[in-house]
Amino acid sequence: MKAAVIVYPGSNCDRDCKVAAETAVNADVKMVWHKETHLSDDLDLIIIPGGFSYGDYLRCGAMASVSPINAEILRHAERGTSILGICNGFQILCEAGLLEGTLLRNNSLKYICKDVMLDVTNNNTRFTKAYGNQTKAMMTVGNGEGNYFADDDTIKLLEDENRIVFKYLENPNGSKGDIAGIINKKGNVLGMMPHPDRAFAKELGSDDGANVFKSLMQL
Structure with missing residues (x-):
């Protein structure tokens, strides 16, 4: 698998993503x-990592x-390349119009860093096939604006x-519908606040x- 990790000024999980993909x-x-x-x-995967791109000024991910x-990310999204946005990467994907909704301040108005248990609600995507019958997954969140919001429609x-x-099994930030990660209609762009x-x-x-990375090997 050939992958690229995009590094913005303020990214701080870029090397984490590199090591995770190399190890997994x-x-x-x-x-x-x-x-x-x-x-x-010839890229198989583009990872947009977590962090505080541009210091989270204006809106997280907007700049x-x-x-x-x-x-180029938009071009690859259109041609079907797998794109994974984690935490700040999720915010960037929403700001770029590749995913619906937005991420607001946590309802506690505090930065939250903790392990969270997730429901794997769709194990039939290119990012989740390796979960098989596993319906629960533990990962870590670390965000101040991880509160997913979209209108009812x-x-x-x-x-x-x-x-x-x-x-989320226990929603840490107030995300509407307990949403922790969504995929685009084509199925090749995943945004998630927890950190695989x-x-x-x-x-x-x-x-x-x-398993997020292993799933992509099954394409």
Whole structure:
């Protein structure tokens, strides 16, 4: 598998994502600075990592969503390349219009960093096939604006099209419908607030996140 991790000013989980993909599936991972204007057509996966791109000024992910590299991310999304946005990456995908909804301040108005248990609500996507019959997964959240919001019609659309991939068992941030991760209509773009890059080995407390990467090997 060939993968690229996009690095924005303020990204702080870029190397976590690189190590996770290398460890889970022996991926060949390249770090790509946000000012680059080309991504190779032979990429299997683009990862948009967590962190605080542009210091979370304006809105989380808003400034990163118009970085030079994002024209290439949009091009790859259209051609069907797998794109995984984690935490700040999820925010960037929403700001770029690749996923519906937005991420608001946590309802506690506090930064939250903790292990969370998730429901794997759709194990038939290119990102979740490796979960098989496993319906629960433990990962870690670390965010101040992880409160997923969309209007009722959008939530119904996501439910009707089975595009809610992960839900919180105990909602840590107030996300509407307990939503922790969603996928686009085409099925090649996943945004999720929990970090599979912090849960890819038993030594980290959970290896449940590794299945996100392993699933892509089944394409």
